[in-house]
Amino acid sequence: MAKASVNDRNGVMSFGLFMLIGLVLLALVSAASITFGAAEMSLQLAWGAVFRFDPGITEHQVIHTFRFPRTVADMIVGSSLAVCGAIMQGTTRNPLADSGLMGISSGATFAIALCMVFLPDRTYGETMLISCLGAAFATGITYYLAYVGKRGMTPQRLVLAGISISMLFGSFSTYLAIKYNIGQALDYWTAGGTAGAKWIELAYIAPLFAAGMIGAVALSPAITILSFGEEMAAGLGLRVKWVMGASTVIVLVLTGLAVIVVGPVGFVGLIVPHIVRYMIGVNYRHIIPAAALYGAIFLMGADLFGRMMNRPHETPLGIVFALIGVPYFLYLVRKQRREFS
Numbered sequence: 563m564a565k566a567s568v569n570d571r572n573g574v575m576s577f578g579l580f581m582l583i584g585l586v587l588l589a590l591v592s593a594a595s596i597t598f599g600a601a602e603m604s605l606q607l608a609w610g611a612v613f614r615f616d617p618g619i620t621e622h623q624v625i626h627t628f629r630f631p632r633t634v635a636d637m638i639v640g641s642s643l644a645v646c647g648a649i650m651q652g653t654t655r656n657p658l659a660d661s662g663l664m665g666i667s668s669g670a671t672f673a674i675a676l677c678m679v680f681l682p683d684r685t686y687g688e689t690m691l692i693s694c695l696g697a698a699f700a701t702g703i704t705y706y707l708a709y710v711g712k713r714g715m716t717p718q719r720l721v722l723a724g725i726s727i728s729m730l731f732g733s734f735s736t737y738l739a740i741k742y743n744i745g746q747a748l749d750y751w752t753a754g755g756t757a758g759a760k761w762i763e764l765a766y767i768a769p770l771f772a773a774g775m776i777g778a779v780a781l782s783p784a785i786t787i788l789s790f791g792e793e794m795a796a797g798l799g800l801r802v803k804w805v806m807g808a809s810t811v812i813v814l815v816l817t818g819l820a821v822i823v824v825g826p827v828g829f830v831g832l833i834v835p836h837i838v839r840y841m842i843g844v845n846y847r848h849i850i851p852a853a854a855l856y857g858a859i860f861l862m863g864a865d866l867f868g869r870m871m872n873r874p875h876e877t878p879l880g881i882v883f884a885l886i887g888v889p890y891f892l893y894l895v896r897k898q899r900r901e902f903s
Contacts (some may be wrong), residue, residue: 577848584855591862595633622647635759637858642816644857647831652785658721661817662828669700670821672731679742700855716727774816786846829887
């Protein structure tokens, strides 16, 4: 048992090898994402559009205008959601924590629904800000409901509070869609997808994405300590409230950006950190960069699968992740019940 416990904590693969495999997979999936779609192109033609762009070639225009920004958007969103899940699972010690399950994505979605109704002429920067504010509002309510009471916050109460808030804000969004006749626009957006990603939007998002990733990596040693419990972390001299606050801000920003680009897609932040932890152990200095890399691979792969499974039509990412994520979530719930029984 002791040996198994040590193996579980150290992981089954070295960090360097795991990242090297990830980089190779990232290159392969990126090539496939740019090459395959409703109109299939040769790999040589696709990568010629990337490295030797010729505006006179129609296929180069298609790749440069649609597929290339879509691939970059998949990378940004996948990395953001996976890192958010890793941070939340580490700071709350809740293996079921995820921005989709904790109500954060639903809060951002409701905020964007409000934008569609009351701010039709909004700028992209205003949409980003309002989305992050909606995520912050939903997070505050979720944590308040989880903490209030004699027993304080437990992983089970946090999940229940998050699911309740998700349903509440989902209902609010549905009400706005019906009352103000924005149902078609909202449904198209909430189905999830990066097909409409544009370079100008990615230019807005990239600086905040980079800042969030740098902040997450900088906090990773503190998150490792915090993952063993708040009392132990405080005893080791960690400024627990400061780390929790900074981690929450990073999660809100990255989730808000992801929701703007792809819609309220769930389960990326639930699945990827679990796989990474199993492979390389519980050190968040390794988990966070690995989650960023494999989150990008995971989302690109799912997006590519959605494009290819029903060509020339596309299957929304929300459906693809529901097919993958719901069984995995049920597996985790069953595993948690066994551990606590």
